[in-house]
Amino acid sequence: MSIEFNKHLTVGNQLVRATWRHPNKEAIVCKGKRLTYNELNTRVNSLAHGLMKMGIKKGDFVAAILMNNVELVETYFALAKIGAIAAPQNYRLTPDDIQQLINQCEAKALIYESEFKNLVEGLKPKLKTVKHYIYVGEGEEKVTIPYEKLATGYSTEEPDVPMLQDDPQYLNYTSGTTGLPKATIMSHYHNIIVILPVLMELGLDSSWVLLTVFPLFHRVGWATVLGGIISGCKNVITEIDPQKILEAIQEEKVNYVNLVPIMASLLMMVPDFQKYDTSSLKVIVYAAAPLTTEIRDATYKYFTDNIAEYYGSTDTALLTWCNPEMKRKKLTSLGTPIFGVELRIVDEEDRDLPLGEIGEIICRSPAFNPEYYKNPEKTKEAFRNGWWHTGDLGRFDEDKHLYVVGRVEDMIISGTDRIFAPEVEDLITSHPKVKECAVIGLSDKVLGKAVTAIIVPQEGETVSEKELIDFCKGKLAEFKIPKKVKITDTIPRTATGKIMKFELEEQFSKKG
Secondary structure, three states: OOOOOOOOOOHHHHHHHHHHHOOOOEEEEEOOEEEEHHHHHHHHHHHHHHHHHOOOOOOOEEEEEOOOOHHHHHHHHHHHHHOOEEEEOOOOOOHHHHHHHHHHHOOOEEEEEHHHHHHHHHHHHHOOOOOEEEEEOOOOOOOOEEHHHHHHOOOOOOOOOOOOOOOEEEEEEOOOOOOOOOEEEEEHHHHHHOOHHHHHHHOOOOOOEEEEOOOOOOHHHHHHHHHHHHHOOEEEEOOOOHHHHHHHHHHHOOOEEEEOHHHHHHHOOOOOHHHOOOOOOOEEEEOOOOOOHHHHHHHHHHOOOOEEEEEEEOOOEEEEEEOHHHHHHOOOOOOEEOOOOEEEEEOOOOOEOOOOOOEEEEEEOOOOOOOOOOOHHHHHHHEEOOEEEEEEEEEEOOOOOEEEEEEHHHEEEEOOEEEEHHHHHHHHHOOOOEEEEEEEEEEEOOOEEEEEEEEEEOOOOOOOHHHHHHHHEOOEOHHHOOOEEEEOOOOOEOOOOOEOHHHHHHHHHHHO
């Protein structure tokens, strides 16, 4: 008989181990609920047995439409313990998109909360494989299965389901910056191995308090919570609400938070934000979008002396890390590859480029699955010659530190010139009257693409096209200066703060 030995690095076992070590310590604090590790594990086991009782088995997909709450954390661990695969949905997508994604994975059950009752009622006739609807809240007992009954009414023993680290655990959706999100299936191993280098870099231990503000339906939010569980930390979870974030940092004495730069900007827009005590912060980690000079300097001034930054994507997970000491020396660097990661900068024919030259970033890592779920065309496009093509443009400096300059689609070819949108965005955002800026290329009869800046002014301010173009003169090469400036009320972003430039291009192409 063949025995699989030493292949049991599984997500469910991380919660079990943490519960043995810290049974009475707070594990999760979220929206007024506080659970110790023992309480969390007990509820997770009951939920796991309840799901198995209704027929959910190893290999089944279970979809969830939940906000940042305790129930989603419990769902992840319960499904992991029985070998079912979590398919968390981005509730900010359109109903049609959500329907397509749930049908794509052939989910057998759907867990949702009161916030999305009407959405789910509209989806029910269109969901082909969903047999069980599990409701978080009160008042739906007649038509659904009460979540709380599952979490409290069944055995609290550990589920006896054989599990290996290569078993699928999580359906990981991309941010959807270019249309309907793609998906990759992450194994238990994929989701754990990406966290370990960060824990080592930070020196994280059970004394730390982590704050998660990224959506838990997104891999970054889930990874933050899982990393905290592995380390025996207290995990504080909130929505992306600037005032609640500041309150949580003050009240729970938070040591760590991972932010998109725009989130930090929103924190500083809270009236009297400096009155909140944020002195407990040991580090703020930025990711997912360029860290502007303005936000970096404000972070040092108002929040903490320690800024770390990493580079990666939903597809690839974490690839590089720039620790606080290095961030102070190399202000715009995204660091060097973490454990297990290989990076290259290549040209259009996948030939390595010399240090300093800009090309596409390609990678290999043990933390991602190089295959899009049910999408062989996109897989073939991204995974070539044994390397994952990120679609990001970057360069290495003389010390082999990585600098990301934008997306391949962010490279605007105007006439014979190449312009990298983030460079222009960073400058325009530094204008005192500008709140947000996105630079795109719009069709032009002469140049092919005309560099165009989409601007959201600061509240109460007006800014003209001429004023911004004049502001860029002398600071940018002439060919990089926007030919057009468009004013708008809002710039569309994904749930993790990434700008959806394809929507801007569609919107302003129509307006002319």
